[in-house]
Amino acid sequence: MQRRKFLSLGAVAVAAMIPSSLSATDYRETKPDTWTAKTVDDSIKKLYGSGKLIEKGVKLTTPDVAANGGAIPVDISSNIAAKSVALFQDANPESTVAVWTVPENGLVDYSLKIKMKASGTMTVVLEGLDGKLYVANKTLQVALGGCEG
Amino acid sequence: MKLKAKAKNGIVKAKVMMQHDMITYDQAKKKGIKPNFITYVTASVDGKIVYEASTSQFLSKNPILKYKFRGEKGKKLTMTWKDLLGNTKSSTKKIK
Numbered sequence: 001m002q003r004r005k006f007l008s009l010g011a012v013a014v015a016a017m018i019p020s021s022l023s024a025t026d027y028r029e030t031k032p033d034t035w036t037a038k039t040v041d042d043s044i045k046k047l048y049g050s051g052k053l054i055e056k057g058v059k060l061t062t063p064d065v066a067a068n069g070g071a072i073p074v075d076i077s078s079n080i081a082a083k084s085v086a087l088f089q090d091a092n093p094e095s096t097v098a099v100w101t102v103p104e105n106g107l108v109d110y111s112l113k114i115k116m117k118a119s120g121t122m123t124v125v126l127e128g129l130d131g132k133l134y135v136a137n138k139t140l141q142v143a144l145g146g147c148e149g
Numbered sequence: 150m151k152l153k154a155k156a157k158n159g160i161v162k163a164k165v166m167m168q169h170d171m172i173t174y175d176q177a178k179k180k181g182i183k184p185n186f187i188t189y190v191t192a193s194v195d196g197k198i199v200y201e202a203s204t205s206q207f208l209s210k211n212p213i214l215k216y217k218f219r220g221e222k223g224k225k226l227t228m229t230w231k232d233l234l235g236n237t238k239s240s241t242k243k244i245k
Contacts, residue, residue: 026189027203035205071209092207093175101201103218105194107160111215115173115207 025084027099034096040088040123043095044133047086048125051133058136060124069142071113074122078108081129085110091120091142116142150240154226161220161244163192163200165228166213173206187212189231194224194244220244 027047028035037043044053061075076085085108087097097114108126119141126134154163169187177184184206192200199218220226222244229239 025201025203028188089207092173094205094207096205097207098202098204100203103198103201105197105199105219106201107217107219109217110202111213113209113213115171115209 025101027101031099034099035094037095038093040090040095040121043088044086044123044125047096047099048127048133051131053125053133053135055135055137057134058124058126060122060136060138062122062138062140065141065143066116067143069116069118069144072116072140072142073111073113076108076110076124078126078134080108080126080134082108082126083129084127086125086127087114088123088125089114089116089120090123091116091118093117118142150228150230150238152226152228152240152242154242154244156220156222156244159219159221160217161199161226162215162217163226164213164215165192166211167230167238168211169230169232171206171208171210171212183234185233187230187232190214190228191230192216192218192226192228194218194220194226199226200228 031047033046034043037046057080058078066072082102084101086099088095089097121137121139124136151166154161171186172184174184186206187204190202191198200216224244225241226244227241231237
């Protein structure tokens with residue numbers, strides 16, 4: 001445990017020294033456990049540790065009823081100065097959908113289309129530069145599942 | 150890869166459509182093929198990263214991504230993706 005703590009401290013120090021414009025983090029390589037976690041809570045813990053989630057400041061927009069589970073439009077936006085943003089859902093076998101690193105000139109305004117097997121809840125977690133975790137949830141109905149296709 | 154970027158008041162709106170089947174583990178098992186999906190996408194202007202995403206199999210087929218960043222007209226935006234089997238593709242377009 002001591003060693004792990006020490007290593008993570010070192011990683012933070014190194015990350016702080018590199019200007020954010022040069023940062024390139026492939027979360028699949030740095031946090032492989034996140035991508036195999038089966039629940040949203042577990043995924044968040046694996047990615048960000050067990051911080052307190054603050055429910056404000058993040059906007060998550062999806063249709064209330066998605067006709068086609070194979071391509072559900074999702075919009076994420078926020079004015080909070082962010083380090084990274086992650087999208088999760090609880091309908092598919094694994095929870096994590098995508099993790100964005102927010103670079104120096106980047107704005108938190110992302111749109112994408114995702115697949116969901118059944119009705120469920122989507123969760124967005126935003127990691128602010130202040131180290132706090134902001135969260136937004138949205139529950140939606142999926143008429144036709146999109147993972148079998 | 151289809152890429153579009155438009156600048157207005159110092160903010161660039163970009164839209165990209167990546168041609169990819171995005172085969173999940175479930176689909177691969179059913180069809181007896183290898184799972185394969187885009188795992189990592191970046192965009193850069195003048196070598197500076199402006200967009201970066203690590204993605205999973207739950208993006209739709211031929212995923213469309215939209216995003217915004219601070220930037221100017223006339224510069225070149227380069228987007229690159231990498232998939233599970235290690236294929237990469239990149240595309241460059243001038244910001245209008």
